[in-house]
Amino acid sequence: xxxxxxxxxxxxxHIWRDKRTMFILLGMPIVQIIIFGFALTNEVKNSKIAIxxxxxxxxxxxxxxxLEASRYFELEKNLVTYDQVxxxxxxxxxxxxxxxxxSFSEDLQHFNKAQIQLIADAADPNTANQLVNYxxxxxxxxxxxxxxxxxLPYTIDTxxxxxxxxxxxxxxxxxxxxxxxxxxxVCTMMTAITIVKEKELGTMEIILVSPMRPQLVVFAKAxxxxxxxxxxxxxxxLLSVFxxxxxxxxxxxxxxxxSILFILVSLSLGLLISARAESQQxxxxxxxxxxxxxxxxLSGFMFPIENMPLPLRIISNIIPAKWYYHIVKSVMIKxxxxxxxxxxxxxxxxxxxxxxxxxxKRFKIRLA
Amino acid sequence: MQNEKVITVNKLTxxxxxxxxxxxxxxxxxxxxxxxxxxxxxxxKTTAMRMLCGLLFPSSGEAxxxxxxxxxxxxxxxxxxxxxxxxxxxxxxxxxxxxxxFYGGIYHMTEKYIKEKTATILKQLHLEKEGxxxxxxxxxxxxxxxxxxxSIFHEPGxxxxxxxxxxxxPVTRREFWNMxxxxxxxxxxxxxxxxxxxxAEYCNRVTIMVDGRIDALDTPSNLKKNYxxxxxxxxxxxxxxxxxxxxx
Amino acid sequence: xxxxxFLLRKEFRQIFRDPAIIRLILIMPVIQLMVLPWxxxxxxxxxxxxxxxxxxxxxxxxxxxxxxxxGYFLLTDYTSSYEHSLEKVELDKADLILQIPAHxxxxxxxxxxxxxxxxxxAINGVNANLGSAYLRTIIxxxxxxxxTEWIQFPRFSPETQIEVTESNWFNPLMxxxxxxxxxxxxxxxxxxxxNLTAINIVKEKEIGTIEQINVTPIKKHxxxxxxxxxxxxxxLVVLTIGLFISRVAYGIIPAGSFLTIYLFAAVYLFAVLGLGLLISTYSVNQxxxxxxxxxxxxxxxxxxxxxxxxxSMPEWAKWITRFNPVSYFIEVMRMVVLKGSGIADIKKHFxxxxxxxxxxxxxxxxxxxKRS
Numbered sequence: 001x002x003x004x005x006x007x008x009x010x011x012x013x014h015i016w017r018d019k020r021t022m023f024i025l026l027g028m029p030i031v032q033i034i035i036f037g038f039a040l041t042n043e044v045k046n047s048k049i050a051i052x053x054x055x056x057x058x059x060x061x062x063x064x065x066x067l068e069a070s071r072y073f074e075l076e077k078n079l080v081t082y083d084q085v086x087x088x089x090x091x092x093x094x095x096x097x098x099x100x101x102x103s104f105s106e107d108l109q110h111f112n113k114a115q116i117q118l119i120a121d122a123a124d125p126n127t128a129n130q131l132v133n134y135x136x137x138x139x140x141x142x143x144x145x146x147x148x149x150x151x152l153p154y155t156i157d158t159x160x161x162x163x164x165x166x167x168x169x170x171x172x173x174x175x176x177x178x179x180x181x182x183x184x185x186v187c188t189m190m191t192a193i194t195i196v197k198e199k200e201l202g203t204m205e206i207i208l209v210s211p212m213r214p215q216l217v218v219f220a221k222a223x224x225x226x227x228x229x230x231x232x233x234x235x236x237x238l239l240s241v242f243x244x245x246x247x248x249x250x251x252x253x254x255x256x257x258x259s260i261l262f263i264l265v266s267l268s269l270g271l272l273i274s275a276r277a278e279s280q281q282x283x284x285x286x287x288x289x290x291x292x293x294x295x296x297x298l299s300g301f302m303f304p305i306e307n308m309p310l311p312l313r314i315i316s317n318i319i320p321a322k323w324y325y326h327i328v329k330s331v332m333i334k335x336x337x338x339x340x341x342x343x344x345x346x347x348x349x350x351x352x353x354x355x356x357x358x359x360x361k362r363f364k365i366r367l368a
Numbered sequence: 369m370q371n372e373k374v375i376t377v378n379k380l381t382x383x384x385x386x387x388x389x390x391x392x393x394x395x396x397x398x399x400x401x402x403x404x405x406x407x408x409x410x411x412x413k414t415t416a417m418r419m420l421c422g423l424l425f426p427s428s429g430e431a432x433x434x435x436x437x438x439x440x441x442x443x444x445x446x447x448x449x450x451x452x453x454x455x456x457x458x459x460x461x462x463x464x465x466x467x468x469x470f471y472g473g474i475y476h477m478t479e480k481y482i483k484e485k486t487a488t489i490l491k492q493l494h495l496e497k498e499g500x501x502x503x504x505x506x507x508x509x510x511x512x513x514x515x516x517x518x519s520i521f522h523e524p525g526x527x528x529x530x531x532x533x534x535x536x537x538p539v540t541r542r543e544f545w546n547m548x549x550x551x552x553x554x555x556x557x558x559x560x561x562x563x564x565x566x567x568a569e570y571c572n573r574v575t576i577m578v579d580g581r582i583d584a585l586d587t588p589s590n591l592k593k594n595y596x597x598x599x600x601x602x603x604x605x606x607x608x609x610x611x612x613x614x615x616x
Numbered sequence: 617x618x619x620x621x622f623l624l625r626k627e628f629r630q631i632f633r634d635p636a637i638i639r640l641i642l643i644m645p646v647i648q649l650m651v652l653p654w655x656x657x658x659x660x661x662x663x664x665x666x667x668x669x670x671x672x673x674x675x676x677x678x679x680x681x682x683x684x685x686x687g688y689f690l691l692t693d694y695t696s697s698y699e700h701s702l703e704k705v706e707l708d709k710a711d712l713i714l715q716i717p718a719h720x721x722x723x724x725x726x727x728x729x730x731x732x733x734x735x736x737x738a739i740n741g742v743n744a745n746l747g748s749a750y751l752r753t754i755i756x757x758x759x760x761x762x763x764t765e766w767i768q769f770p771r772f773s774p775e776t777q778i779e780v781t782e783s784n785w786f787n788p789l790m791x792x793x794x795x796x797x798x799x800x801x802x803x804x805x806x807x808x809x810x811n812l813t814a815i816n817i818v819k820e821k822e823i824g825t826i827e828q829i830n831v832t833p834i835k836k837h838x839x840x841x842x843x844x845x846x847x848x849x850x851x852l853v854v855l856t857i858g859l860f861i862s863r864v865a866y867g868i869i870p871a872g873s874f875l876t877i878y879l880f881a882a883v884y885l886f887a888v889l890g891l892g893l894l895i896s897t898y899s900v901n902q903x904x905x906x907x908x909x910x911x912x913x914x915x916x917x918x919x920x921x922x923x924x925x926x927x928s929m930p931e932w933a934k935w936i937t938r939f940n941p942v943s944y945f946i947e948v949m950r951m952v953v954l955k956g957s958g959i960a961d962i963k964k965h966f967x968x969x970x971x972x973x974x975x976x977x978x979x980x981x982x983x984x985x986k987r988s
Contacts, residue, residue, distance in 0.1 A: 018900075018901070018903075018904070020900070020904055021901075021903055021904050021907060024904070024907045024908060024911060025907065028907070028910075028911045031911075032911070032914060032915070035915060035919070035933065035936070036918060038930055038933065039919060039929045039930060039933035039936075040918060040919075040923075040924050040929075041924060041928050041929075042740060042924055043745070043928055044925050044927070044928055045925075045927065045928035046927045046928060047925065047927045047928075048927065074927075089785060089786070089955060090951070090955055090956075090957050090961050091957075091961060092947055092950075092951045092955070092957065092961070092962075095927070108778070112777065113777045113778075113779065114777075114778050114779070115778070115779045115780075115781060116778060116779070116780050116781070117780075117781050117782075117783065118780060118781070118782045118783070119782075119783050119784075119785055120782065120783070120784050120785065121785060121786060121955075122784035122785060122786055122787035122788065122790055123786045123787055123794070123795060123950045123951075123954040123955060124795050124925070124950065125784070125787060125790040125791070125792050125795055126792070126795075127925050128784055128787075128790070129746075129790065130745075130746070132782045132784075133745075133746070133749055135780070136780050136782075137749070139778055139780055140778075142778070143777065143778045154724055154725075154728060154729075154759070154762050154763045154766055155728065155729050155730075155759065156724065156729075156730050156731075156732060156755060156758070156759045156762075157729065157730070157731050157732070158731075158732045158733075158734055158751075158752060158755055159731060159732070159733050159734065160734050160735075160736065160748060161733065161734065161735040161736070162735075162736055162738035162744060163702075163705060163735050163736060163737050163738055164737060164738055164739050165738040165739050165744075166738065168738055168744065168745070170924075172738075172739050173739050173740045181914070182914075185910060185914075186907075186910070189906055189907070189910065190903065190907075193902060193903050193906055194903065197901075197902065197903065277636075278636065279634065279636070279637075280815070280819070280902045280903075280906075281634070281637055281815050281819065281902070282634075282636045282637060282640065284811060284815060284902070284906045285637065285640045285641075285644070285811070286640070288807070288811065288906065288909075288910055288913075289640075289644060289804075289807045289808065289811060290640070290644050290648075292807065292913065292914075292917075293648055293652055293800065293803065293804070293807075294648070294651075294652065296917070296918075296923070297652050297655045297656065298652075298655055302656075302923050303655050303656050303657060304740070304743060306661075306662045306663075306664065307657045307661060307662065308654065308655050308657065309654055311654075312651070312654050312655050315651065316655075326708065329739060330706070330708070333739055334705075334706050334739075336706045336707070340706060340707050421831045422830075422831065422986070422987055423827065423830055423831060423986070423987055423988065424987060424988055425987060425988070442986075442987060443833055444833075446831055446832055446833040447833040449831065450831075451827070451828065451831035452828075453824060453827040453828060454824075455823070455824025455827060456823070456824060456825075457824060457825055457827060457828035458825070458828075459626070459630065459825055460823070461629075461630050461633045461634065462626065462629055462630065462633070466626070466629055469622070469625075470622055470623075470625070470626040471828075471832070472622075473618070473619065473621070473622025473623075473625075474619055474622060474623075474829075474832045474833075474834050475832065475833070476618060476619065502633075528831075
């Protein structure tokens with residue numbers, strides 16, 4: 001045990017000496033959680049639109065100004081001819097064009113019926129979809145208003161309640177997601193690279209001839225990162241509560257416990273990578289480039305997993321961040337207890353055991 | 369050979385913050401001599417050498433190498449020197465030949481010339497068979513000999529060697545010094561740091577650095593005479609005992 | 617120029633000597649491009665719906681039927697207790713609750729007005745918004761049906777109607793992959809490029825070979841170019857592989873010309889490689905370089921406009937994206953691949969990216985010191 005502590009102390013010295021790395025390691029999550037907490041939202045806001053109003057009457061003017069006034073749209077340009085529509089899209093500025101036909105008000109007066117054409121830039125289908133929905137809703141509202149507020153018979157009213165996130169803030173979704181990403185990648189990367197570095201420099205051999213059990217040597221390298229990551233959890237949680245105003249509705253203890261479990265999973269994954277990689281560069285490639293996008297895309301915080309085709313829904317199960325994201329969302333925002341997330345907890349525990357067993361086995365083979 | 373000065377150093381100083389690593393050292397090195405630079409670890413040998421090679425800015429003092437000023441003409445200096453660092457300086461993931469080709473290329477040698485020269489060197493070192501092996505697969509002693517061969521590949525007038533024989537067995541060290549003598553015979557000036565005192569005996573002249581200062585500078589035999597010592601080892605111990613600075 | 621030749625030869629040899637890296641560089645983008653785009657689908661389907669039916673009437677059954685047969689919703693729970701279904705939301709078994717209160721049918725018929733309640737899991741705002749929008753449309757339809765059941769509308773509708781026709785240009789089938797595949801390709805290219813160069817000079821620093829280079833009369837810009845060019849070529853190879861996969865696996869044929877894409881990518885690669893070199897010159901060891909490039913990558917990628925719209929970001933975040941090379945390339949890809957924009961349309965992007973390339977590389981050269 002004494003030796004073990006001596007080793008951990010040595011690892012701490014390594015990290016402590018390298019002030020710049022420490023600074024990045026502890027500062028990065030703070031910067032990221034603030035940037036992403038405020039900047040990321042799935043909602044589409046302030047999208048630039050162009051309006052082609054060939055009618056220019058009272059109705060079209062007031063509809064245009066209503067579109068402009070909504071938080072979803074920002075008028076980029078008033079168009080004069082239809083050809084300009086394509087031109088503007090090609091310049092890449094506008095996301096949607098609203099087109100009032102010349103006979104708009106006439107049609108409305110004489111036939112009680114008129115047409116509006118919405119052209120969306122479906123190069124980004126998500127934005128296009130949402131923009132068309134928002135615009136349609138604004139137009140329908142306007143239509144209801146000019147129907148003189150006549151109450152129709154047999155009306156069904158629908159009342160909405162937004163659960164958990166009544167202001168629809170992006171942070172509620174992205175804080176758990178960014179937490180999962182930062183913890184996973186930082187821990188995996190750092191452990192993998194430090195160990196491979198010792199392999200590369202040949203210092204690993206020196207340590208391995210010491211009377212310490214090789215497994216302990218390897219653990220000792222991971223423990224400082226466990227501690228640093230715990231500090232990161234604290235700073236992320238403090239920021240999200242006090243700066244981003246994302247509440248912790250469930251038990252803080254449970255949240256911290258689950259986070260530490262997740263860090264352990266990431267550290268074990270790092271160990272596993274380090275057992276395989278021969279150079280720091282390879283370790284970096286596997287732990288950063290190979291893990292980054294799958295974590296972003298398959299953990300559920302960017303794209304709902306239910307929407308994915310079956311094979312991907314299956315693949316997503318091997319992404320540790322998926323389970324952690326789910327846990328954080330449940331505990332932090334929904335405020336549920338362990339009884340609702342025991343399954344996810346067991347899965348993370350299982351992943352940790354698996355990574356560790358394989359990593360230790362690999363190390364043993366190498367050392368035998 | 370005692371006439372032409374190729375390195376002149378006058379009150380050269382390097383400070384890192386409050387710490388004076390090299391403290392007003394002055395000496396001259398003549399063409400073709402083997403100039404030994406001795407001192408305990410941390411005495412400032414490597415720092416002094418790195419200033420002369422243009423890797424480090426001096427804090428004050430003057431120095432010229434091959435007639436060029438170390439402050440302003442460091443890129444010109446680099447054309448006329450070779451250097452072998454303490455850390456291993458060949459690319460481990462390149463073969464022996466590829467390393468030579470690379471360094472030769474940097475000094476604007478033609479491919480044909482590089483090829484011939486590589487063949488000659490490998491023959492001298494009896495490494496003809498190993499030419500196409502990756503450097504990392506070679507034993508340390510061979511690597512060091514190769515590193516030296518590479519550092520004088522472009523036939524520089526002066527070559528700086530920073531503890532070239534660290535960790536090498538006595539037989540290989542002997543061979544290494546034979547290579548140094550050969551180079552010296554061809555007129556190359558050798559500037560070598562070491563803390564092996566037996567190697568000091570091989571040098572034409574020796575300086576001993578203690579705490580960033582030069583405490584002695586003479587031929588090995590004169591030094592022994594002056595300090596009334598039977599070997600360089602003894603001379604060194606007498607001087608080193610005065611050191612205040614702890615070796616790292 | 618001759619020095620450069622030797623430098624290049626050395627770099628290429630070193631790259632190809634490490635088969636693990638070459639394999640990763642070439643295979644990883646292929647796998648990720650084949651798999652990941654399928655995940656990217658914001659189109660809402662299979663929304664998990666819990667119905668709280670406290671009316672148990674013919675109308676409530678009809679409504680539920682109509683909702684479930686729409687294809688957007690998946691009925692996961694059917695009870696008469698709101699609390700029970702709320703629990704389902706907590707357990708992630710449901711995302712949307714539709715509550716049909718008691719007397720729903722009676723209220724419609726007798727009181728002319730009835731109420732429905734909807735509760736949405738709003739953690740992911742878009743899901744909530746779109747889910748509720750779909751459900752509202754269905755309920756409105758249902759409402760209209762009931763009305764026609766009970767009253768005969770006059771021939772001339774008293775309701776003013778503004779018809780909205782929508783067309784989706786450039787991607788009429790709303791295929792998400794057309795949007796995601798080029799975007800993911802850009803991200804992969806960026807990560808591979810930046811990380812390879814970020815680690816490269818640092819590696820020489822760590823091993824010590826940089827010392828040997830620094831005592832040679834080598835020119836700084838030669839050294840940097842020697843590092844850049846091999847990775848620039850590798851980047852173009854990765855791009856080619858990526859475009860090939862887009863064509864074969866996803867049937868994506870750029871509406872614009874390949875030449876435009878390659879020209880822009882050529883400039884872009886110089887910019888991101890320069891960024892990598894800059895990171896490399898600022899770092900002392902590979903760990904630092906990795907950490908720094910991870911930090912920048914995460915910001916560049918998440919704020920790149922692929923996952924969330926840049927327009928929706930607050931003003932200060934939009935400023936960040938102006939210095940984000942990724943966002944320019946993603947926009948260019950989208951414009952060229954889907955809209956067929958030509959070089960004239962992306963002139964501004966070219967100039968900005970050229971600026972990035974010059975600034976970042978000059979900075980890297982200046983910051984790379986042969987003497988400390």
